[in-house]
Amino acid sequence: MSESDHQSPDFIREFRKTRRHLPHWQAPGETHYVTFALLDRRACDLTSPGLAHIIIDALQFRHEQRYTLLDWVIMPDHVHFIVYPLMTDEGFFSLSKITGSMKGWTAHEINREMDRRVALWQDESFDRVIRSNGEYRKHAFYIWMNPVKAGLVESPRDWQWWGNGRFCRRMQRRDE
Numbered sequence: 001m002s003e004s005d006h007q008s009p010d011f012i013r014e015f016r017k018t019r020r021h022l023p024h025w026q027a028p029g030e031t032h033y034v035t036f037a038l039l040d041r042r043a044c045d046l047t048s049p050g051l052a053h054i055i056i057d058a059l060q061f062r063h064e065q066r067y068t069l070l071d072w073v074i075m076p077d078h079v080h081f082i083v084y085p086l087m088t089d090e091g092f093f094s095l096s097k098i099t100g101s102m103k104g105w106t107a108h109e110i111n112r113e114m115d116r117r118v119a120l121w122q123d124e125s126f127d128r129v130i131r132s133n134g135e136y137r138k139h140a141f142y143i144w145m146n147p148v149k150a151g152l153v154e155s156p157r158d159w160q161w162w163g164n165g166r167f168c169r170r171m172q173r174r175d176e
Contacts, residue, residue: 033139036125037078066093072163
């Protein structure tokens with residue numbers, strides 16, 4: 001039986017591996033760490049308030065409908081987030097559809113905001129299955145510390161463009 005005989009490309013019911021230039025794995029019930037970046041890293045600053053709010057709206061738009069958004073950060077030229085695709089009667093929402101929808105909508109809105117029509121995002125996103133609590137903490141800590149590592153702020157609490165996810169909230173409370 002082929003994949004199309006038993007599931008829509010919008011949903012997954014079993015382990016799926018795809019490959020374009022990068023390999024992509026998705027298994028039902030798995031959490032994912034995702035990064036997508038600007039095609040031209042100098043095209044715009046995603047942390048300018050008008051653009052950052054477009055990305056935040058996209059990240060949060062389908063939260064608790066198609067996925068649970070756990071932790072996220074917007075950097076000047078890329079976005080990191082941890083997401084858990086939710087299940088319907090048809091299966092789990094496809095990670096490629098989740099990220100494709102975010103990238104498509106944000107590209108349209110950012111181009112509109114900047115009064116231009118150009119390709120905004122790199123064609124593929126980087127994604128990784130998170131297999132354990134320890135791996136989740138590692139990726140969430142990376143998200144939390146990314147603005148510090150990039151020299152944008154001295155403390156992660158000072159960065160305004162990060163998600164109020166489980167890990168980030170816990171780190172913020174611990175540091176207060």
